[in-house]
Amino acid sequence: MIATIPSATLLGVDGTPVLIEIHVSAGLPGFTIVGLPDAACRESRDRVRAALLSSGSVWPLRRVTVNLAPSGSRKGGAGLDLPIAVALLVAAGELDPEAVAGLGMLGELGLDGSIRRVPGVVPLVEAVEAESVVVPVDCGHEAALVGRHQVRVASNLAELLECLRGHAPWPPLPDPPSPPPPGGGLDLSEVRGQHLGRTALEVCAAGGHHLLLCGPPGSGKTMLAVRLPGLLPPLDRDDALVATRIHSAAGSPLPGGGLVERAPFRAPHHGASAVALIGGGSAWMRPGEISLAHGGVLFLDELGEFPAPVLDALRQPLEEGVVRVSRARASVSFPAQFLLVGATNPCPCGEGGPRGACRCSDGARARYHRRLSGPLLDRFDLRVVVGRPDVGALLGGPAGEPTSVVADRVAAARERARARGSTANAHLPADRLDELAPLTPVAERLLEHRLRSGSLSARGLHRVRRVARTVADLSGAPRLVDDEHVSLALGLRAEIVVGENAA
Amino acid sequence: MTGTGSVPERDAGRVPERDAGSGPDALPDEAWVAALAGLPAMGPSRLRAILGQWAPVDAWRRVARGTAVSHPAVAAACRADRASVAAAWSRAALDIDVAGGWSAHQRAGVDVLIRGSAGFPAALADDQEAPAVLFSRGRPAVLAARRAAIVGTRTCTRYGAEVATELGRDLANAGVAIVSGLALGIDGAAHAGALDAGGAAPIGVVGSGLDIVYPRAHAHLWADVGSRGLLLSEAPLGARPEPWRFPARNRVIAALAEVVIVVESHSRGGSLHTVDAAMARAVPVMAVPGSIRSPASAFPNALLADGCAPVRDALDVLVALGLSSVPAGGQTELRPSPQGDAVAALAAVGWEPASLDDVITRTRLGPGPASLALARLQSDGWVTCRGGWWERVATDIEGRRSSP
Numbered sequence: 001m002i003a004t005i006p007s008a009t010l011l012g013v014d015g016t017p018v019l020i021e022i023h024v025s026a027g028l029p030g031f032t033i034v035g036l037p038d039a040a041c042r043e044s045r046d047r048v049r050a051a052l053l054s055s056g057s058v059w060p061l062r063r064v065t066v067n068l069a070p071s072g073s074r075k076g077g078a079g080l081d082l083p084i085a086v087a088l089l090v091a092a093g094e095l096d097p098e099a100v101a102g103l104g105m106l107g108e109l110g111l112d113g114s115i116r117r118v119p120g121v122v123p124l125v126e127a128v129e130a131e132s133v134v135v136p137v138d139c140g141h142e143a144a145l146v147g148r149h150q151v152r153v154a155s156n157l158a159e160l161l162e163c164l165r166g167h168a169p170w171p172p173l174p175d176p177p178s179p180p181p182p183g184g185g186l187d188l189s190e191v192r193g194q195h196l197g198r199t200a201l202e203v204c205a206a207g208g209h210h211l212l213l214c215g216p217p218g219s220g221k222t223m224l225a226v227r228l229p230g231l232l233p234p235l236d237r238d239d240a241l242v243a244t245r246i247h248s249a250a251g252s253p254l255p256g257g258g259l260v261e262r263a264p265f266r267a268p269h270h271g272a273s274a275v276a277l278i279g280g281g282s283a284w285m286r287p288g289e290i291s292l293a294h295g296g297v298l299f300l301d302e303l304g305e306f307p308a309p310v311l312d313a314l315r316q317p318l319e320e321g322v323v324r325v326s327r328a329r330a331s332v333s334f335p336a337q338f339l340l341v342g343a344t345n346p347c348p349c350g351e352g353g354p355r356g357a358c359r360c361s362d363g364a365r366a367r368y369h370r371r372l373s374g375p376l377l378d379r380f381d382l383r384v385v386v387g388r389p390d391v392g393a394l395l396g397g398p399a400g401e402p403t404s405v406v407a408d409r410v411a412a413a414r415e416r417a418r419a420r421g422s423t424a425n426a427h428l429p430a431d432r433l434d435e436l437a438p439l440t441p442v443a444e445r446l447l448e449h450r451l452r453s454g455s456l457s458a459r460g461l462h463r464v465r466r467v468a469r470t471v472a473d474l475s476g477a478p479r480l481v482d483d484e485h486v487s488l489a490l491g492l493r494a495e496i497v498v499g500e501n502a503a
Numbered sequence: 504m505t506g507t508g509s510v511p512e513r514d515a516g517r518v519p520e521r522d523a524g525s526g527p528d529a530l531p532d533e534a535w536v537a538a539l540a541g542l543p544a545m546g547p548s549r550l551r552a553i554l555g556q557w558a559p560v561d562a563w564r565r566v567a568r569g570t571a572v573s574h575p576a577v578a579a580a581c582r583a584d585r586a587s588v589a590a591a592w593s594r595a596a597l598d599i600d601v602a603g604g605w606s607a608h609q610r611a612g613v614d615v616l617i618r619g620s621a622g623f624p625a626a627l628a629d630d631q632e633a634p635a636v637l638f639s640r641g642r643p644a645v646l647a648a649r650r651a652a653i654v655g656t657r658t659c660t661r662y663g664a665e666v667a668t669e670l671g672r673d674l675a676n677a678g679v680a681i682v683s684g685l686a687l688g689i690d691g692a693a694h695a696g697a698l699d700a701g702g703a704a705p706i707g708v709v710g711s712g713l714d715i716v717y718p719r720a721h722a723h724l725w726a727d728v729g730s731r732g733l734l735l736s737e738a739p740l741g742a743r744p745e746p747w748r749f750p751a752r753n754r755v756i757a758a759l760a761e762v763v764i765v766v767e768s769h770s771r772g773g774s775l776h777t778v779d780a781a782m783a784r785a786v787p788v789m790a791v792p793g794s795i796r797s798p799a800s801a802f803p804n805a806l807l808a809d810g811c812a813p814v815r816d817a818l819d820v821l822v823a824l825g826l827s828s829v830p831a832g833g834q835t836e837l838r839p840s841p842q843g844d845a846v847a848a849l850a851a852v853g854w855e856p857a858s859l860d861d862v863i864t865r866t867r868l869g870p871g872p873a874s875l876a877l878a879r880l881q882s883d884g885w886v887t888c889r890g891g892w893w894e895r896v897a898t899d900i901e902g903r904r905s906s907p
Contacts, residue, residue: 196860199870214891346890354856354892356660356799359769362687365890385858385891449882475871484875491859491874494891 001025003090003097005083006104008127009068009075010120012285012325012332013249015127019069020083024091027063033084035068038076047078047109048085055113055158060092074329076284079118082107082134085157086164099164104130104149106139113157119251122146122244134160140173141258142248145241176258188227189402193389197224200384200492202406205231206413207470208424210318210340210379212303214496215386217350221343224386225267225299228341230403231410232263232296239295242335246287246294263296266338270305274313279334280325290317293338303342304371311376314340318379342380344372344496369496381426381463383496413473425470430462437469443483450490464489533615534605535559536636539566541599541739542592547751549588550635551618552580559617567596607740613713614639615739624735626650630758630784634737640713641704641733648680648703649824652760654753654777655689655767660799661887661894662854663767664692666791669897670764671696671705673817677826680732681705682760684752685725687718689766694724697732704732708755710748712736717744735759750776757781762823764814766791768802778806787823789814794855838884844868848876849885849895856892 003022008015031045049059066084068075083105089095106124108116117138118124125133125143132150135143140153152170154160162168191198197213201224204211211228213221235243243260247253254260268277268289275281279288290298300306317323321337347360348368355362369377417425420436428436439447447464450456456464465481467489472481536559540550553562556574565571572578572589581588608615616623616637624646627633651674653667671681671693681697683690685707697705707728711717713736716725728734737755738748753773757763757780765788768774781788789812793800807813814820841849844866851857851865863873877893880886886893 193864194860195863195870196858354660354894355889356656356658356663356767356797357856358798359658359771361658383891385860387858387860390864446878446882455888471871483878484871487874487878488871490878491870494859495889496891 001091001093003087003100005087005090005100006128006130007080007083007106008104008124009077009079010124010249010284011330012279013120013123013246013287013291013334014332015120015123015125016073017127017129018075018080019129020080020087021067021069022084022087022091023065023067024060024088025063025065029061029063031064031066033066033068035066035071036074037068037080038074040078041068041075041080044078044081044084044109047081047111048088050111051081051109051113051157052085052088054111055156055161057089057094057157057161058092060088062092064088064091077118078108078116079106079120079124081109082115082157082160085109086160089161095161095164099166102131103152104128104133105135106133106143107136107154109157115154115156115160120245120249122241122248125149125151126245137171137174141176142244142254144173145244145258186227186230187403188230188406189399191220191223191227191400192394194220194224194386194400196384196491197386198400198406199488200224200382201228201231202410202474203467203470203492204228204339204341204382205407206410206425206474207381207417207467208339208426209381209467209470210342210426211382211384212342212344212377212380212496213384213386214344214346214494216345216388219386219388221386222267222299222301225297225301225341225343226265227403228297228299228339229263229265231407232339233407233411233414234261235263235295243295246291246335250287250292252292260295264293265297265299266290266293267299267301270300270302272306272310274307274310277310278313278317278323278325279332280327285325285327285330285332287334288323288336290314290323290336290338291334294335296338297341298338299341299343301343303344304368308371311372315375315379340379342372344369346385346496377496378459381467382492383494384492385494385496409474412476413470416473417470425466425473428466428469433462433465433469437465437472437481438479439465439468439486440480440482443468443481443486446483446486446490455495456490460493464493467492530560530602530605532559533608533617534601535563536617537608537615537638537739538596538599538601538604539563540636540638540737541604541742542566542595544588544591546747547632547634547737547754549577549580551633552577554618554635563596563601566592569593604739608638611714611740612640613740614643624759626759627755632754632758634755636737638713638736638739639733640729641731643733645680645704645706645733646759648678649826650680650682650706650760651820651824652682652756652763652777652781653689653693654683654756654763654765654774655803656769656772656774656799657686657688657690658769658799659688659692659767660797660856661889661896662793662797663689663791663799665897667692667766668696668699670766670791670814670817670820672700674820675700675702675705677817677821678703679821679824679826682708682756684749684756685709685721685728687720689768691721691724693766694728698724698727704728706733706735706759708735708752708759709744710736710738710752711744712738712740712742714740715743749773753777754780757786758784760786762787762789762820764789764791764820765803765806767793767797767799769798770801770805772802774802787812789820789823797855841880841883841885844872844876845880845885848873849880852877852880852886852893852895854895856889856894858892862893 005020009018115136117136121139121142125146134152137153137155143151240259240261266289277288317336322333323336324333347365351358468481468485471485471488569589572585667689675697680703683693694705716722753776763781790803790806791814847866851862
């Protein structure tokens with residue numbers, strides 16, 4: 001006898017529908033899974049057997065063939081345990097086929113019959129071709145985010161069989177956990193001093209400009225960076241769904257309510273491999289840190305310590321907002337639109353600020369910074385030198401503006417940019433700068449002076465003009481960009497690597 | 504066992520005998536001394552010890568045979584590693600073409616001055632650690648002028664570079680020749696200032712052969728000093744700028760100078776060698792005061808604390824040299840005066856490097872107005888920005904260096 005139950009498997013951040021087909025016939029007792037299962041999938045036979053016996057069901061002593069259709073593509077993970085177990089009962093005649101009609105299933109089985117959560121429930125449920133779907137009780141909220149299916153939850157196999165047979169009502173969805181405080185509970189008012197660093201964060205959040213912080217250890221680079229997500233507006237519905245799918249597929253815990261609505265913050269250690277950052281892996285194609293930072297902030301502390309190939313791998317996603325990972329078996333693309341915040345020491349010893357302050361020679365400094373390749377460095381519209389705040393500011397100085405006030409200005413500036421029809425000022429096309437970011441004559445003369453003196457390159461000019469547009473938006477200037485905006489944009493573009501701006 | 508090394512004696516002896524014939528093309532002493540100076544690890548004291556015992560041709564023969572170190576004076580200069588030194592010398596001597604090296608010096612216009620010969624600088628001839636030989640290019644006449652050494656760190660601040668340039672310019676205008684090492688930072692700035700003045704031409708003492716320009720960034724400066732002033736080295740053509748050569752070079756600078764001025768130096772810099780050598784020769788040492796917070800001024804400030812005379816301007820140096828004339832070349836201020844916020848911003852930058860954040864904190868201006876004020880000051884030439892740090896500009900040293 002044959003039974004089928006729809007389910008899904010994960011590739012990258014997308015689910016692929018899988019139909020579980022089970023054939024039970026007379027013959028020598030045996031259990032075969034076909035349809036390119038991976039190791040975890042093949043082991044499901046033992047889990048299913050133990051779970052069925054623990055739940056008081058019988059294990060059919062007949063010949064059982066499980067086919068995972070479509071048979072040509074690889075299936076991975078333990079999420080197919082539950083549909084295999086239920087379909088087996090149907091095929092063995094233990095369960096009425098009507099009880100599972102229109103029902104898709106996902107979940108891993110424990111040996112005691114408990115149903116465990118699986119990563120990637122959001123994209124998996126999206127892919128299930130059925131009207132309603134049964135998921136582990138822990139994943140109920142994630143599954144409900146998709147909104148297309150009637151979501152049923154079950155905590156163990158015996159309970160699920162009772163519900164399927166109509167002997168018990170379906171359990172309700174559990175209450176969602178309480179959402180975390182916005183901004184991770186970190187407020188900008190806790191940052192003392194650091195006027196320029198705060199300004200840079202604000203401009204970064206408002207214009208979508210990538211930010212490089214350069215300063216000695218203990219100067220507050222990390223403190224500033226972790227407060228950036230609090231300044232970013234909440235993700236809109238589409239971005240939130242995309243981010244949620246990515247986080248779900250990576251198996252990272254979702255915030256209360258399920259949907260990733262606040263800008264995420266990811267800070268991988270500099271030992272991270274290119275695959276960990278970009279995404280990939282041999283079979284499963286897990287999204288990398290840059291995709292987990294989609295819609296939020298990717299913070300790379302000690303930027304110079306990251307291996308050069310890892311950093312260079314960031315260039316294409318920075319440019320295109322998606323990363324395509326190709327392997328022999330499959331090719332997937334992950335969304336990866338993020339704000340890059342880098343932090344670096346000013347010189348190898350870490351203590352030098354200005355030239356002459358430490359004994360690192362110009363050559364040693366140049367070598368230290370050469371690890372940041374020119375093309376990557378060029379992506380940072382904002383490069384800011386931060387120093388250790390002085391003692392007065394740390395102890396008795398007035399508290400800075402709180403996150404809420406700055407976030408309101410950021411939202412208003414973003415609204416002005418949107419009214420001009422651009423997504424973020426960082427992406428303004430160069431040929432429309434004259435139209436969208438017109439300069440006052442004084443500002444034009446200032447830029448001309450910098451170009452003539454060789455302290456600004458032609459490529460740097462466009463970037464300065466984009467940042468100046470954001471500065472003007474933040475100060476409420478509707479149209480013209482004046483010399484104050486341009487000078488601040490120039491001041492926010494410090495020449496971290498000596499000679500680099502003129503190149 | 505006197506360490507004849509692995510070289511058979513007959514091989515080592517053959518080379519000099521072929522070259523040292525008594526025919527019409529016999530080589531002068533200078534050729535042999537240049538060859539000796541080009542041997543590996545041939546420091547000034549070893550060369551002095553060798554040439555103190557034998558005539559140059561004899562010395563070369565003994566060194567090539569590996570027997571030179573058996574003389575007690577030479578052995579003392581070579582200390583414990585004399586066996587390996589003797590082996591290295593006799594090995595290297597096989598590869599040295601003495602006649603070819605000599606003609607290369609002649610072709611390059613490099614004078615080889617042996618101590619005791621006519622052209623040898625008088626100031627160095629009686630020195631306690633006098634160079635046995637000097638290689639020179641340029642105009643030896645500049646040695647007749649009064650001489651002041653300006654030394655300091657390679658990683659100087661804007662302040663240090665400006666002061667070195669001003670001192671170089673004003674002293675040269677007053678007829679004082681600047682002695683320095685042509686290194687990056689203070690040395691180069693002092694030479695550039697002196698060349699710009701057009702007064703007394705500078706003297707550059709370098710650690711490498713006169714054909715090995717080090718640092719490469721100073722190729723122009725090196726050429727200018729060689730053509731208008733004088734370049735001196737203890738190393739023959741082709742000698743690399745090995746680290747041990749620089750302390751030796753610093754002692755020559757100290758010995759040549761009548762006063763040594765330390766502009767900026769970290770607490771453990773190469774200037775220590777120069778100052779020690781100057782003090783050992785009773786050459787007065789003067790120091791340029793700097794901020795007590797600037798690591799680059801740590802050494803000159805320590806010298807001042809120890810009782811060295813301060814240098815505030817060229818006049819202080821001239822007084823120390825017993826010259827009283829006020830240097831010419833005071834400049835009138837051509838830059839437009841700062842207006843409005845720029846006054847406070849210029850004061851906030853002060854004379855030490857300041858970040859934009861420092862300026863914002865000190866002036867209590869917003870980031871926008873503060874950057875605007877700095878941008879205006881930069882356009883007018885009052886401040887400059889390097890690596891994200893703002894520094895005040897006293898004189899336009901970049902403009903001066905680029906002019907011939």
